[in-house]
Amino acid sequence: MRRLRPATVRARATAGAVAVVAVALALASVALLGLLRSGMLRNAERDAEQQAVTIAQLAAGGRLDRMRAPVHGADFVQVVNARGRVLRATPNLAGLPALEPAGPQRPGTVFRTWRIRPLGGEHRQRVVRVTTQTPDGLVSVYVGTSLRDVDAADDTTTAALVVGGPLLLALVALVTWRVIGRALRPVEAIRAEVAEISDRDLHRRVPVPPTGDEVARLARTMNTTLDRLESSGIRQRQFIADASHELRSPLTVLRTQLEVALAVRDPELWPELISGALEDTDRLERLCSDLLLLARIDAAQPAASARLDLGGLVRDAVDARLGDRVPVRVRAEDGVVVEGSELWLTRVVTNLLDNAQRFAAAGVEVTLRASGPPDARTAVLEVRDDGPGIPPADRERVFERFTRLDDARSRDHGGAGLGLAIARDLAAHHRGTLTAEPSPTGARLVLRLPVIAPAAGTD
Known part of the structure; x- marks a missing residue:
């Protein structure tokens, strides 16, 4: 059969x-x-x-x-x-x-x-x-x-049906074959074009027939998918190039320090050289950890999710920081409950605080509140600093990977340009947003997450 x-x-x-x-x-x-x-x-x-x-x-x-x-x-x-x-x-x-x-x-x-x-x-x-x-x-x-x-009428009608029926069926078959063939011709053109597109030809697009029917919508959807693939390929190549560049710099410095340590015979200089090598090793370790986290986020790997008191999480993240350059003031409402990964949300808060500490002059302020109607409340976490701020034209660019508005200053402070990119990706993973918004002084980064209702039987 x-x-x-x-x-x-x-x-x-x-x-x-x-x-x-x-x-x-x-x-x-x-x-x-x-x-x-x-x-x-x-x-x-x-x-x-x-x-x-x-x-x-x-x-x-x-x-x-x-x-x-x-x-x-x-x-x-x-x-x-x-x-x-x-x-x-x-x-x-x-x-x-x-x-x-x-x-x-x-x-x-x-x-x-x-x-x-x-x-x-x-x-x-x-x-x-x-x-x-x-x-x-x-x-x-x-x-x-x-x-x-x-x-006689019965015989005549039967003869007409016996002769005309097969002719009608043959006509239906011919017309259907031609019509379906003509309708599927653009599909074959799309298939042939897609078959010739390789990973090096993602700029090519399939032809869109001018019919405006389902086949045309299929072609437009295919082109949209190719647009995303091309953009993903460009981002991947750029990411690899930026990661290679970021890894090359500390590796080069580390190699130089080790070669100097081998060449210098004075033991009194060895602690300073080893300390510098350890700092670059720490920088490499942090960079590798960030790259692995970005790869995990891009792969959409799930993380353990639970109901979290966002105010308590923010206070714990601030209290765990030792040796911050400027003080951090926290004002957080109680009862702001969200759902997500405690580890990843803590990483978001930590990255926002790290960014603020790099550029703050005298202090950092963290506020948490809930806004919106009772059935669709939103947790709003703001991290402000009194530093030079972010120019309006760069408020989106700061969330791109390996982006530094002041490359030399950021490198001196140990930043690789991944902190805010990781924070935004983690916010999106929790169905939230992270934006840079206007502020009278300094930078103002705002995290918004959906609030969930407290569990039954809790205050």
Whole structure:
């Protein structure tokens, strides 16, 4: 069965269309033949019944001698008494026995179809029998009408359907094959173009047909996907280049310090050289950790999620910091509950504080509040510093990876340009946002996260 099944969409659609039309044509043919046959048969019965009723009325009044020749629509008449004797008959039945030798049993009208061979016809006869009571007993009047017109119409219609049905199915198959082929032509063009696109040809796009239909929407969606792939490839190459550059610098310095330590024979200088080498090693370790975290975020790897009191998390993150250059003031509302990873949200707060500590002049201020309607509250965490601030044109660029507004100053303070990028990615992972917003002095970074309702039974 699988081998007989059409292999292409075009063939399956054509076969389906032909099958549906064939079933519909068969049902319509049966209905047409039935309606045609029943209509013509009803007309023949009506004419024969009228003739039979008229003759039966004559018999009931004892006036069978007044019976006339059959009118148009009746081929023969035969009148039979209760003993089966023929009382009257048309010339074409003269001398023939009764159609039903048993004779009439009770009054009524009966319709039957017979083949009366003595009439010399090859068509069937529709016979109407009307039985009535007469002074001499029950009498049955048989009136027959030929079904030649019914049979001829039936044969003609059947022949027309036998010849026209396959032609119609062939026409449906041809039209469906052509229409489906034309409709799928853009799909084949899209497939061929996508098959030729390699990882080095992501700038290429599939053709968009001017039809505005589902195929055109498919082509536009494919081009949008290629846009994302190209952008992802560009970001990946840029990320690799920036990461290589960031790793090369501390490695070069570390190698230089180690070579100097080998060349210098004075033991008193070794602690200073080793201390410098350790600082660069720490910088390499932090950079590798940031790169691994970014890779994990990009891969959308899930982290353990729980209900968290964001105010308590912020206070714990601030209290855990030792040796900050400037003091940190915290004002946080109680009962601001969010859902997420405690480790990752702590990393967001830590990165925001690290960024503020690098540029603050005298202090850093952290505020937490909940805003919005009761059914859609949002946690708003602001980290402000009194440093030089962020120019309006750079408020989005600071969240790009390896971005430094002041490269030399950031490098001196140990930043690789990944802290804010990691913080924004982690915020997005928690269905939140991180933005740089206007501030009268210094920088103002705002984290927004959806607040969840407290669990039942908690205050």
